[in-house]
Amino acid sequence: MHLFAQKRNPLALLMSILTLTMVLAACGSSAGNTSTGSGTASTTAGGKGCQHVGVLLPESSTSPRWETKDAPLLLAALKTAMPSATIDELNAQGSAPTQQSQAEQELTKGACILVVAAHDSQAASAIVEKAKASNVPVIAYDRLIQDKNLNYYVSFDNVKVGELQGQFIVDHAKKGQNLVMINGSQTDNNAILFRQGALNKLQPLIDNKTLNLVYTTFTPDWVPATAQTEMEAALTKAANKVDIAYSANDDMANTIIAALKAQHLNGKVLVTGQDATVAGIQNILTGDQSMTVYKAITKEATATAQLAAAISNGTDTASMINGQTKTSDGAQIPSVLETPVVVDKTNIVSTVIADGYDTKADICKGLPAGLGGIC
Secondary structure, three states, X not given: OHHHHHHHHHHHHHHHHHHHHHHHHHHHHHHHOOOOOXXXXXXXXXXXXXXXXXXXXXXXXXXXXXHHHHHXXXXXXXXXXXXXXXXXXXXXXXXXXXXXXXXXXXXXXXXXXXEEOOOOOOOOHHHHHHHHHOOOOEEEEOOOOOOOOOOEEEEEOHHHHHHHHHHHHHHXXXXXXXXXXXXXXXXXXXXXXXXXXXXXHHHHHHHOOOEEEEEEEOOHHHOHHHHHHHHHHHHHHOOOOOOEEEEOOHHHHHHHHHHHHHOOOOOOOEEOOOOOOHHHHHHHHHOOOXXXXXXXXXXXXXXXXXXXXXXXXXXXXXHHOOEEEEOOOOOEEEEEEEOOEEEOOOOOHHHHHOOOOOOHHHHHOOOOOOHHHOO
16 A cells, blocks of 8 residues: 555646646636736726726717717826726617627626716616626716616716706796706706706796796707707797797707797797807807806816726725715715806807817807807
């Protein structure tokens, strides 16, 4: 028995060495791959050490800002904050199922932090739950995701956005005027907050009959063409007696103005907006739109990138948080909320042009020289 044991020991030792070598090789392969495979997420638990960020945007056709403003600003900010990281940007093109598939694709590739501008605030809960199962943190960008396990939310004070729109109407309204409200998409939590903020200011005037709310609706997917149809229906219902058109954003305001033009009412109806688009600013200069709300997306993108970098570095994020946002299931989500600003014909130069958000050349393209003292 003693001689037999002596003969077995070298073979057992060899097998042990081979087994240990294979384990170490597997571990090294998993830790080193940040762009393919699914190992990265598990080796960067909670996002610490993460070097692969997936950025998921909601659409491009109904709101061009996502690809013309948010995408380049987010990618630039993330590359500055996380210079060694792989950054993937995908656009759902208006489809919640597509966005969920894109999230799953990113998790499979090894994304260990997700930045999600949800197409549908409720449906995107599935993304948060899938990421949580892989211990991957999710930052909701611009639009809140209705899920208690959401890690962070970076946006603007969106109730304040609506309040700025509503207060502008209050400041310019006359007793007995007729008001139309064309809100954004009900699947976008921001649209609900904008409406809430606007009604915070408008409801007292509606209640005391200073304003007559003659038509109100939400606009599925923020489609501008739908907003135009809604405005046409409102004009028909009110026999063209409309004095104020609350539009939740500039893209819809542009088609609402088209409906007003058809009835020779443009420039006679107060029209609100949001996002400070080039078209929105042009409409303000021509007198067809009264105001917009400027949200400095550069600040939003930078805050998101800095938050992602802090998660990756394992540093405390508490100093970056300036608020809490409540989800529909009662959770309080740590939030970074930037401040929106009203823009009308008096401060275009000192806001969007001064910040380089919209250029003078773009704004003045196709407009008469000297218009508004700008072109």
